[in-house]
Amino acid sequence: MKHAATSEAFPDAAHDHAECISTALAAAEDTCRREGLRLTPIRRRVLELVWQNHRPVGAYDLLDQLSRDGKRAMPPTVYRALEFLQGAGLVHRIATLNAFVGCSHPDHAHQCQFLICSDCRTVVELESENIGRSLKREAAALGFQVREQSVELTGLCPECHPAH
Amino acid sequence: MKHAATSEAFPDAAHDHAECISTALAAAEDTCRREGLRLTPIRRRVLELVWQNHRPVGAYDLLDQLSRDGKRAMPPTVYRALEFLQGAGLVHRIATLNAFVGCSHPDHAHQCQFLICSDCRTVVELESENIGRSLKREAAALGFQVREQSVELTGLCPECHPAH
DNA sequence: CAGAGATTGGTATAATATAACAGCACGTCA
DNA sequence: TGACGTGCTGTTATATTATACCAATCTCTG
Ligand SMILES: [Zn+2]
Ligand SMILES: [Zn+2]
Ligand SMILES: [Zn+2]
Ligand SMILES: [Zn+2]
Numbered sequence: 001m002k003h004a005a006t007s008e009a010f011p012d013a014a015h016d017h018a019e020c021i022s023t024a025l026a027a028a029e030d031t032c033r034r035e036g037l038r039l040t041p042i043r044r045r046v047l048e049l050v051w052q053n054h055r056p057v058g059a060y061d062l063l064d065q066l067s068r069d070g071k072r073a074m075p076p077t078v079y080r081a082l083e084f085l086q087g088a089g090l091v092h093r094i095a096t097l098n099a100f101v102g103c104s105h106p107d108h109a110h111q112c113q114f115l116i117c118s119d120c121r122t123v124v125e126l127e128s129e130n131i132g133r134s135l136k137r138e139a140a141a142l143g144f145q146v147r148e149q150s151v152e153l154t155g156l157c158p159e160c161h162p163a164h
Numbered sequence: 165m166k167h168a169a170t171s172e173a174f175p176d177a178a179h180d181h182a183e184c185i186s187t188a189l190a191a192a193e194d195t196c197r198r199e200g201l202r203l204t205p206i207r208r209r210v211l212e213l214v215w216q217n218h219r220p221v222g223a224y225d226l227l228d229q230l231s232r233d234g235k236r237a238m239p240p241t242v243y244r245a246l247e248f249l250q251g252a253g254l255v256h257r258i259a260t261l262n263a264f265v266g267c268s269h270p271d272h273a274h275q276c277q278f279l280i281c282s283d284c285r286t287v288v289e290l291e292s293e294n295i296g297r298s299l300k301r302e303a304a305a306l307g308f309q310v311r312e313q314s315v316e317l318t319g320l321c322p323e324c325h326p327a328h
Numbered sequence: 329c330a331g332a333g334a335t336t337g338g339t340a341t342a343a344t345a346t347a348a349c350a351g352c353a354c355g356t357c358a
Numbered sequence: 359t360g361a362c363g364t365g366c367t368g369t370t371a372t373a374t375t376a377t378a379c380c381a382a383t384c385t386c387t388g
Contacts, residue, residue, distance in 0.1 A: 009306040038385090040335070059375070074338060079376065084335095095259040096314050098344095098375060113299070115308045126302065134298050135277070135317060138290065142173040143322030144279045150260050152314040153299060158307030204366070223344070238369060243345065262344060262375095 009124050010157050011054050021051045027106045028090050037088055045069070046081035047102065050091055055121040056099030094123065096152045101125070111149050117157035124157070173279075173288050174321050175218050185215045191270045192254050201252055209233070210245035211266065214255055219285045220263030258287065260316045265289070275313050281321035288321070 011020070028047055032039040039047075049065050050057055059078050066073040082100055085091035090106050093099070094114060104125040105112070113126040131151065139146045155161075175181070192211055196203040203211075213229050214221055223242050230237040246264055249255035254270050257263070258278060268289040269276070277290040295315065303310045319325075 010308075038334080042336080071337095075376070076338080076378090077336075080336080095316070113302075115303055115306065115310075117308075118311065124306065124308070126306075128302050131295075131298060131302060134295060135315070138277075138292050138295060139279055139317055139319070142279065142288065142290075144174075144281075144288070144317070145320045145325045145327075146279075146317045147282065147319040148317070150314065150316040150318070151299070152259070153303055153308070153310045153312070154314070155303070155311040156309045161307075161309045163309075202366080206367080235368095239345070240347090240369080241367075244367080 008158075009126075010122060010159065011124075012159070017053065020054075021048060024051045024090075024102050024106070028088075031088060031090065031106055035088065037084075042066075042077065043081045043084055046078060047085055047090055050085070050100055051102040054101070054123060056094045056097050056101045056116075056123055058097075058099045062100075092125065094152060095150050096154065113149075113151035114153065115157070116152060116154045117160050118154050119156055119160035122157050122159075172322075173290075174286060174323065175288075176323070181217065184218075185212060188215045188254075188266050188270070192252070195252060195254065195270055199252065201248075206230075206241065207245045207248055210242060211249055211254055214249070214264055215266040218265070218287060220258045220261050220265045220280075220287055222261075222263045226264075256289065258316060259314050260318065277313075277315035278317065279321070280316060280318045281324050282318050283320055283324035286321050286323075 011017070025044065025048060028039055028044070031037070045066065046062055049062050059075070059082060062082075063073055063075060063078045066078060082091060082093075086093060086100075088106075089109065090103050091100050092103055092112070092114070094101060094116065097116070101114075101123050103112075105127055110127050111132050113128060113131055115124045115126060117123070132149065135149055135151075136146050175184070189208065189212060192203055192208070195201070209230065210226055213226050223239070223246060226246075227237055227239060227242045230242060246255060246257075250257060250264075252270075253273065254267050255264050256267055256276070256278070258265060258280065261280070265278075265287050267276075269291055274291050275296050277292060277295055279288045279290060281287075296313065299313055299315070300310050
């Protein structure tokens with residue numbers, strides 16, 4: 001899925017982010033219905049919070065925000081929700097940041113790559129078959145069978161680098 | 165640098181690992197002399213411990229081993245040593261494991277990729293210009309300027325997958 | 329309704345990492 | 359020589375991220 005508001009990969013400040021959120025939630029409902037999974041209120045709320053913007057969010061930030069909802073939530077609550085959402089392919093964990101982002105391609109299984117702006121912290125999820133193939137090929141040449149890839153590229157997004 | 169004892173990328177159980185260690189330590193001495201850095205006893209010892217095998221090792225494991233040396237070390241000691249070694253390009257951090265491995269190409273600056281066996285936990289450091297280029301190219305196509313790459317492929321090494 | 333399995337609430341603790349400051353080692357230069 | 363600066367180490371304390379575990383509740387199904 002391209003970004004909802006523009007044809008650019010990187011969301012600009014002016015984009016209609018409410019639409020990003022509602023699209024993501026609707027896709028989550030679909031996925032869960034299709035797979036027989038239960039998008040309970042907590043899980044739905046955590047997903048909504050993860051999608052509050054295009055930046056990765058830490059588990060304890062989510063926890064604070066959940067607590068502000070009135071219920072005083074404990075760590076296992078948010079980690080369980082995140083675990084479920086990851087399992088359902090609705091959320092990804094960014095290993096280099098110990099943080100989480102909403103999945104931009106929740107409608108199908110995929111291996112993806114992340115572009116992480118070190119300035120504005122925006123994250124974009126790439127889904128390049130090309131990269132995936134090339135990684136698998138190089139690994140296979142050494143007899144290694146890839147099961148999971150974690151590809152996280154840190155740098156400057158178009159908005160944040162000087163050439164702009 | 166290929167693995168010292170064989171022409172294979174993946175070290176086998178029989179290889180002369182003492183040579184891996186001494187090669188790594190000698191290379192570290194060289195690097196530090198060349199760059200005017202100080203490979204102090206603690207740093208040298210931590211590097212030696214990181215190289216105890218080809219598996220990533222956690223900071224607190226290192227701490228335990230340091231403590232067994234007689235000195236009762238505290239976390240900052242090992243984290244400071246690791247920070248130095250990373251800065252000197254002698255050690256890499258594996259983000260998906262919160263753990264550290266010795267660098268296999270300490271003699272030159274590089275961006276690398278890791279193959280991590282989920283069974284035996286052996287890690288091999290790839291230095292593929294091909295992959296680096298392809299990642300940079302895809303990112304650039306979206307206007308993103310890559311500064312750091314973290315590429316960690318988890319799967320089965322040749323020793324551990326069924327085809328073997 | 330009964331029972332199984334999934335989900336949640338809650339306590340406690342584990343595992344990883346850093347802040348902050350004091351003392352020391354060692355070279356430099358007056 | 360001795361005062362100083364810089365970098366390294368020791369130490370205490372704390373921050374941050376994540377999980378183990380058990381009890382209570384909910385949901386679905388038969
Ligand atoms: Zn995704
Ligand atoms: Zn940016
Ligand atoms: Zn070896
Ligand atoms: Zn390396």
